[in-house]
Amino acid sequence: DTGVSQDPRHKITKRGQNVTFRCDPISEHNRLYWYRQTLGQGPEFLTYFQNEAQLEKSRLLSDRFSAERPKGSFSTLEIQRTEQGDSAMYLCASSSRLTGRAGNTIYFGEGSWLTVV
Amino acid sequence: AQRVTQPEKLLSVFKGAPVELKCNYSYSGSPELFWYVQYSRQRLQLLLRHISRESIKGFTADLNKGETSFHLKKPFAQEEDSAMYYCALRDSGGYQKVTFGIGTKLQVIP
Numbered sequence: 001d002t003g004v005s006q007d008p009r010h011k012i013t014k015r016g017q018n019v020t021f022r023c024d025p026i027s028e029h030n031r032l033y034w035y036r037q038t039l040g041q042g043p044e045f046l047t048y049f050q051n052e053a054q055l056e057k058s059r060l061l062s063d064r065f066s067a068e069r070p071k072g073s074f075s076t077l078e079i080q081r082t083e084q085g086d087s088a089m090y091l092c093a094s095s096s097r098l099t100g101r102a103g104n105t106i107y108f109g110e111g112s113w114l115t116v117v
Numbered sequence: 118a119q120r121v122t123q124p125e126k127l128l129s130v131f132k133g134a135p136v137e138l139k140c141n142y143s144y145s146g147s148p149e150l151f152w153y154v155q156y157s158r159q160r161l162q163l164l165l166r167h168i169s170r171e172s173i174k175g176f177t178a179d180l181n182k183g184e185t186s187f188h189l190k191k192p193f194a195q196e197e198d199s200a201m202y203y204c205a206l207r208d209s210g211g212y213q214k215v216t217f218g219i220g221t222k223l224q225v226i227p
Binding site: 003031033035040041042043044045048050056091095105106107108109110111 | 121123126160161162163166203213214215216217218219220
């Protein structure tokens with residue numbers, strides 16, 4: 001499968017612990033996004049990378065959240081001192097600058113479910 | 118600020134009936150609009166985008182700038198259309214941020 005892959009798919013953690021999610025975008029995609037989705041809501045934008053540069057961060061991304069994309073390929077999203085309100089699906093997506101129908105199309109991973117107990 | 122509104126959380130229609138999933142947006146610039154679909158146990162995927170003016174799986178959507186709407190339509194619903202549908206808007210500026218609506222669950226009754 002050459003789509004966007006995320007790991008782990010599910011994570012249960014105790015409140016106060018740190019968690020890290022990894023995203024491997026589609027090869028050659030220079031744009032990478034992180035979204036959060038809770039039940040009954042659409043995906044909410046968290047942050048966006050173009051290559052290794054983090055170009056935008058949502059106000060939803062508190063100081064406990066940090067995202068990196070050190071070499072412009074895979075990305076990690078770390079949540080420190082997790083709270084129950086962090087329980088959600090964390091979605092990663094990527095896109096390229098190709099033209100045509102594929103151009104700028106955002107491809108999503110299957111998401112990483114986080115449950116904070 | 119960009120915003121996408123999908124007024125219906127659930128839409129139930131009978132097989133063969135027409136479908137219209139509503140989407141309204143607010144955006145100060147020139148928007149790029151999309152419909153994404155998520156079938157049961159599958160990842161979110163692009164259904165169609167307004168600039169392509171295409172019909173995918175019988176669905177079409179027309180951007181109406183006067184009404185700031187991008188409603189998704191299909192003349193005859195099929196059972197396999199049952200899914201979550203999300204309307205999305207892309208910032209046409211430099212950062213490419215995409216904002217999603219809360220989604221509408223389409224349920225096609227056999």
